[in-house]
């Protein structure tokens with residue numbers, strides 16, 4: 313069985329680690345412990361009601377408002393990306409555009425999805441921007457909460473499904 | 481490249497691994513758990529999944545300075561993979577970087593935590609400024625609303641206290657006394673509204689819930705409103721089901737909601753037209769609808785009217801301090817209900833209160 317690489321990108325503190333740990337380990341911590349470098353999680357999941365197994369390595373990459381050179385090197389070989397933004401911020405979108413552009417430029421045609429995280433304590437303030445991003449990158453948008461688990465598994469599985477269906 | 485793996489291992493503690501082109505381990509120099517010749521390197525270092533293509537080229541030189549793997553914060557390592565240009569062999573160098581990464585992580589953690597805290601502070605400061613502005617505007621409004629009836633009372637009382645020649649005649653006495661009485665009632669209402677509003681703000685407004693019948697409440701309030709002086713000239717219709725519409729709620733507060741909505745409608749039509757109160761039972765829950773065919777308002781004015789003391793420009797300046805809609809909104813919310821207002825200039829105004837269907841059962 314092939315193992316697919318998924319990278320999770322976004323500004324620091326938006327909840328990348330929390331989303332991954334909710335998905336892979338089903339746990340959540342209120343404390344903020346910054347990720348440095350990359351943290352790799354291997355995860356075996358089943359799709360379509362257990363009929364389809366998928367093996368993933370999820371790359372939790374050190375957050376930054378602008379993706380740096382090292383991030384560009386880290387995404388090599390990724391089959392898909394989750395771009396995370398924090399709904400509690402005044403404007404979470406610039407950092408998301410940056411990350412999405414970088415990923416698309418480096419790996420054109422690979423699926424990505426957008427996670428608007430911390431939906432348990434904030435909501436989307438500019439739905440127009442969200443729509444514009446979804447159209448621009450032809451991707452799905454999920455309002456996630458790593459704290460409650462809302463939409464987290466759904467999002468990772470949707471991404472895995474697009475990767476499988478594209479045969480990447 | 482004159483590679484001396486055992487020297488690297490002995491002097492720098494670097495683990496050196498030689499790989500086949502299919503990423504099978506062929507040599508291991510140094511101490512590493514769970515890895516021996518013949519293993520697929522990716523099993524031990526899942527970070528290499530996805531890199532197969534990048535590792536197949538002739539000029540492999542991939543550096544990954546800080547990698548952690550697994551659920552716990554295993555010790556971070558730096559990985560470097562290179563193809564030896566002379567032999568064509570693929571070599572992986574793995575170094576423990578726990579020490580230098582500890583410093584790096586302190587720096588990153590401090591930087592990130594500080595800038596997150598700063599962003600929070602800026603937000604808190606802006607929110608506090610906004611709250612301060614709202615409070616100042618609110619106080620200015622309260623003072624204004626208190627002054628008008630107080631002036632009437634003070635002025636009227638001073639005239640009534642005159643003696644001798646300047647004493648008002650009996651018909652004037654009645655007029656001034658009536659004004660004073662009405663102003664007093666207005667003040668009392670304003671104070672009651674303010675208390676309600678502040679209690680709902682602090683969460684101290686409690687409902688005394690019982691099993692109510694919406695139809696009885698509506699019938700009572702409609703008949704009361706028909707007798708109000710400001711209802712003169714306005715037809716108030718009601719359309720209520722024959723059977724009772726049970727609702728768990730606070731009857732006094734529900735009456736207050738209805739009274740506020742009808743008195744808003746009366747102000748809007750200003751004694752010219754009609755207002756109608758309807759009760760329906762929808763799948764979404766029991767509904768209370770108060771509609772008038774008065775002047776209506778723009779979306780902008782509606783937003784103002786929803787604020788405490790909001791008096792839309794276009795609205796007829798009538799009795800009442802404009803706390804009504806703000807209070808209705810909170811009382812409805814306390815009943816797990818939803819208040820929707822449909823209006824447009826010259827198209828009247830319809831207030832629709834939908835209660836939670838779970839409240840439709842009479843309380844046991």
Ligand SMILES: Nc1nc2c(ncn2[C@@H]2O[C@H](COP(=O)(O)OP(=O)(O)OP(=O)(O)O)[C@@H](O)[C@H]2O)c(=O)[nH]1
Pocket residue numbers: 322323324325326327328329330331341342343344345346347348373374375376429430431432433456457458459460592
């Ligand atoms: N309320 C709420 N808090 C969240 C959520 N997700 C993350 N957090 C909190 O946000 C903070 C940052 O979360 P992380 O997952 O460490 O963020 P990150 O994106 O990995 O940050 P870096 O590793 O620095 O890039 C932590 O205090 C989390 O507890 C969420 O869905 N809801």
Ligand SMILES: [Mg+2]
Pocket residue numbers: 328329330345346347372375
């Ligand atoms: Mg992190």
